[in-house]
Amino acid sequence: GQDLEAFGERVMSLAKELENSDVYNRDCNISDAWVIIDGFSKRLTVLENEAQDLIELQGLLEASVVNFEILPQYVFY
Numbered sequence: 001g002q003d004l005e006a007f008g009e010r011v012m013s014l015a016k017e018l019e020n021s022d023v024y025n026r027d028c029n030i031s032d033a034w035v036i037i038d039g040f041s042k043r044l045t046v047l048e049n050e051a052q053d054l055i056e057l058q059g060l061l062e063a064s065v066v067n068f069e070i071l072p073q074y075v076f077y
Helices: 002-019 030-075
Strands: none
Touching: 002 030
């Protein structure tokens, strides 16, 4: 719950930062724009990797819940 909420806030924060960055300013020269875009791209990659980790963790948690549900069947036989 909290992990996903915090992750969602970081995604929204990055999106807002990009929206408000100098990239969209006509006075921003092209080399500065590329540096800004590169920075955002690297941060986005980090978020994508974290998203993948959260998806895998969610899968593991769901799998372990299922395993715990079937465990009692085997304890008594």
